[in-house]
Amino acid sequence: MQRMCQMTKATTRAASDLTHERNWRNWMAFLVFGFALIAASGTRAQEETVKSHGYSFFGDLKYGPDYTHFDYVNPDAPKGGEISIATLGTFDSMNPYSRKGRGGALSTVMYESLLGEGVNVATPADVYAEYYCLLCESLEYDVDKNWVIFYMRPEARFSDGTPVTAHDVAFSQQLILEQGLRSYADAVSKRIQDIEVIDDHTIKYSFTPGISRRSLIEVVGGMSVWSKKWYEETGARLDESRLETSPGSGAYMIEEIDVNRRITYKRNPDYWGADLPFNKGRNNFDRIRIEYFGDENSAFEAFKAGEYTFRNEGNSRQWAKAYDFPKVQNGHIVKKELPDGAPPTPNGIIFNLGREVLKDKRVREAVSLGFNFEWTNESLQYGLFKPRASFNQDTPLMATGTPQGAELAFLQSLGDLVPPDMLTEEARIPHTSSASRLLDRRNLRKAMSLLDEAGWAVGDDGKRRNAAGQPLRLTFLLNSAGSATLSAVIENFMSNLQGMGIEAVLEKVDASQYTARERDRDYDLVFDSYIPFLSTGGGLQQVYGSEASEYSVFNPAGLASPLVDEIIEASQRATTKEDTDVTLIALDRALRHELFMIPVWYNDAHWVAYYDQYEHPDVIPSYGLGYLDFWWYNQDKAQALRAAGALR
Template sequence: MSSDRFLEMSRRQLLAAMGSSAAAIGFGLPGQVFADDHEIIKAHGYSFFGDLKYPADYTHFDYVNPDAPKGGEVILSTRGKFDTLNRFARQGDFALYSGLTGEAMFASGPFGTAIPSDSLTDSYGLLAHTIEYPKNKSWVIFHMRPEARFHNGTPVTAHDAKFSFELFQEQGIPGLQALMKQRFNGIEVLDDHTIKYSFVDGISRRSLVELAGGLDIFSKQWYEETGERLDEPSLKSPMGSSPYAVEDFELNRYVVYKRNPDYWGWHLPINKGRHNYDRVRVEYFADSASEFEGFKAGDYNFRAEGSTKRWATGYDFPAVENGHVKREAIPSQTPPRATGFIFNLQHEKFQDLRVREAVQLAFNFEWTSASLQYGLTSRRHSFVENSEIEAKGKPEGLEKAMLESLGELVPAAIFSEDAVIAHSSNEATLVDRRNKRKSLKLFEEAGWAINDSGKLANAQGEVFSIKIMMHAATSDTSKAIITNYVGNMQDFGIEASIDTLDSAQAQQQSIEKKYEMLLHANSPFETAGLGLLQRHGSETADESSHNLQALKSELVDAIINKSLEANSREEEVAALMALDRVLRYLRIQVPIGYVAESWVAYYDMFEHPEELPALAVGYLDFWWMNQEKYAALKADGVLR
């Protein structure tokens, strides 16, 4: 999992750290004209594409209810355990949402929601009221709000920002350290509330301002007084300045975040209609069965449902039938996360493209969806399904021209064949004989053939084996998907097995890349940015927990760099379409299905704006509790 807020910055980083071209796009305030690269732009926010959606005098985001009532407690659930409140630690299991205590120059949702949730390309000042930068973006200055305060009441200053920057450089995860050292060449405190970040010459300006503006700012004084480290587990929450702070916890049982009534930023328009609950509580459960029983019993009151089986068959208990529990299926307006079985490409046996395709063919989506997921999932082909980025057919126009500019790096098949789509299988039987024959042929071409024992083996007699790492707290449906996939691989002659680990072991194995395959969700990418290098670039293949595939591809690197150099949104779309096409061609993942909706179930006391924004459901951001409904549920004995 991510260990830095920059790569956690909700939609901006889930999709990619954004970027665009200064040469073709206007910035800053409406009507502003740039004369040259040295003209200074000042604004209340930052956008790569056109003017900011919200003007400097905006009163609140369009999608919120500015008069949403405050109060109440939303109680959520999770599985597993935790042993640290420092989510930046390199070891241990951090408590869910424990990264919410920090804030940055730009706003991001403390519970992972995109801010704003109705514009993909905008960032608005939070700790900074104004930013300024030259057109060529060789540096950026943040003018900080003097009223900002940490949870202990001390001021948030530029000195804290500089200290936090250096803390991430020294104690952040290796991938972030490398990113910062390669892209920053200086940081300067201009006065107590003004700080300047300078960027290295000769590199893409993509995402640099967002990177500087997205880093958490912590209290220098607190770190010096406590002796805490950013990279070590701790039961002390880093001293931040956000609307919520840890109020109470019991290891492996619960953690409670309390809304701070004295939070420094309640007056800001960016916070209107948001952060409405007095408390956010997370209850921990050992497994999915006990977790769901806890919801039925009212031990927690809001549930984001991820199990197709449970959504189809589990909600027949009395609280649903009598209307005390409400279910909503909210249509998704963004590409689904690219979930599937990924290969750890550090293993030599996965280096052959034919082997990866052969292993893909052992997965039967149609049977899985019908038999395990009640037909509620759709087949996914693309890393950016149902978006303008999705590659279709053969390359054309700008995409084709961009690929041609890469010369011999691009295989001829990329031009001559349609974009790879996931194979189809027989829904009626788990083992599709047609796909099995095709898979075995590919294995044979790659040097693996069925031996006398019915196993795939090479000329040296080595058996082809695969071990899929699985988290002990994996949902029942996902366990069934993994188990049946393993069974299918065994039928194909693969010596396949499952390696079940607890959360701490699984996290450590992921960091150290000590696995062969695992079920993983890749973030989609609708914009270009440094996040692409983190997740798919060769530089991060060996050490970053973001590039779990350990992908090293000169072609992928070249395409990402082209996307970072794009001079227009059209060029950016073309480059990202090529990236989708090539990732699919390389078969770095065995795609499984996706659900085109967000499923939530909750005790009928929560409310939300009638029109939800495109980028977030936002139940921890801009929903609220109806106290009269809550009181009625309590009076009826529905809630404890």
């Protein structure tokens, strides 16, 4: 679910009850037909298999078996140099697979999977939901996807020189099921019936009967592979915080760890997969260095001084006002916007639905009216953002208007699970506010009425209390290491809540406390994000489903909706891309209707600033900026910067 694609929009709305009935019957006929296809294909599966160099659910791959490199890379990119970036906060572990400790940045970069990924970017980055062999050279599966066999590359090696075998793959899968993040382990363990090591370089997964075949092959194929030998010799556990790491098979390995200050990764000079078509034009830097800073201001000043060399800017104030220093003016630092073709991250103010007071949608509606995007954008963000409404913003899978055509028929087929107003009202979009003043009086009146209706009356002191005399109190958890702009946004939002009579408390805590409290959902409100979805699969259940809602680290609101669950299940039962699209449009509509997040803003471009020693392909792929993955270092430009004193 990291990769994005484009799909068809919902069709036009039916005009009468007769049309609604016909659409409902058509949808049910589609389901019956789909299940018939599944039953029929079961008999073919004994005879027909697919063997391929890559995988997609519908079998369509952009790159053929003799591809030489991905289209967007520079296959002749030189190797060398260093790229350095900044991150905020602290770290005390290099094990990101545990809830314990705070994992270091890029601490998964050393590890590879059967179906490959890139350095902090989906690979390939120009297509969505296509996966290509890396540790494997091919895979084979029956047409019903009841099982898959991976044929591994015998030449694959860990950084300590030991071979990567099917035994390591099976061990890694079992390790994460037994000791990994609970939400992931619970979801995957129910889907894998058996793991069989056929020989040293061949492994077979058999999947549980009677479940959707969506996301099974790519999930097991995308699992990180660790050294069984190292874990057995050291006795290390996956659920512990530790700085020691097992050897990986990837292009990069750890060179230096200075806790809470920096992490440096170096390219493995003996990397086994350097010449694979999958890696051509990629992994170009000799070193990737991450510098840690306590706050955004110190990080930016360090960039100006040349302590690190690349910024993927996210602070609108800095982008608008702070890049007027001499190194930008004289061209030593490049500042540019690059196109971003992926749906924006659905971030915003998250409600903790486990809090009793926030279970009332009227309260959430009133609180959401306290956010003034227009004033925030003009006064604090220099008008650089657009308001976000959808979990699939600006894609064909964004729900618009009222349900129509196939989407309406599908929603009607779900019966009483669908609130009547979802069928007749337009997809939820954020309210508008006055840009001229922070507290929009029109929205304030609506909010006050909703809170009155919900039983939170205003007392003589202007504070809202329920019938038992308890105050309406909401705490907002904020990472103190974050940007000053975000802090100002939240402070003004809290001010508006206080204007409604809500006892709104902002709790700024350091990065380590923030991580621990967020994992424990110790907040009423928090600024966080979910994921967009341009395809379906088991990952949707981990993020948006009810099953793991009480503890999933991917579901900060604790959303648990029978309607959302059923739509996700239906998306996984769909047998064509077109029918899948219908369910995902409906899912976007349902998630927005649930109102577990106040959507904020988005940017449809990458804001980057870097010392003029890096180069990138002319065309940036739709689904990844890839500055750590397929950009490269220009030695001549780097020497010129040093000669000019711009860099040490």
